[in-house]
Amino acid sequence: MTLKKLIPFFLFLLGFNLYFSQEVVIKEDKVLLDGKQILKAEKINVAQYSFFTMKDDEEILLYRYMDNESPKYGDDDYYVLNFLTEKTKVESRDFTKILNFMNSRKGMEKLIKWLLKERVINSDGELNSERVAIFKEKYDENITERTLR
Template sequence: MKKLFLTITLLISSISFLNAQEVEIKDDKVLLDGTPILKYEKINVSQHSFYSLETDDEILLFKWHNNETNQYSEDDYIILNFLTTKIKVESTSVEHVIAGIGMNSRKNMQKLVKWLLKEKVIDSKGNLNPEKVQTFYDKYNEDITERTSR
């Protein structure tokens, strides 16, 4: 019985490993399984842009917002501005972007792209799906700026 359980567990984990898509940022390009799907630009430590390969249009601007409290991270949030659909998502779901201890921009942005692929916001060719962008907005947007007084 133990051998059967172990065999099934190994089979399931190997199948999920085979289906995992490899996302890498290299030479200012986002690669999916080695194929370029987007152009990437790191503006600074907290801002990153993604561009269409075909049109060179900026399709996504990512911002990390520390809520003007540098020493306190509990109120930090992310802003995903889907420029071509004119949809802006403000979310405290930072765990979808943080790829470990510290702010390793490249790894964080790779994790962001994996999240967007998983949610089908972008497809395997780097195209935005407007319906899925709206679903993503409905699912994750928290209107942080609107409900925060300054």
């Protein structure tokens, strides 16, 4: 294929991806998916967020940033996703999926997009038990168990 044929093809793919991507916004403690509220959010502090169902206001997810008791050394930092109703914790050092410099709200929007993409949360804001287990298998690094205290 020539370069002239590849450019329109890549532009088409980019446009297709942008057209079908879902917009997630956290505004006034509401998690909106394409303008529809699917969850409630509560910022506890800079390092913690909680997410609640719309149906019965039950806390389903707690996000915590952990500095591993070494605030000046960032290489050992990690985060914990605690799926409370599933009694499942995921600990990871891979911040590429959620990190947004100095803006925890934007980071949490990226987290919800990631969970939607992995089908852990559906478009109604409900957890999928089977997908939570798969998510744990894929991303959990079990940091607490590996850390010496």
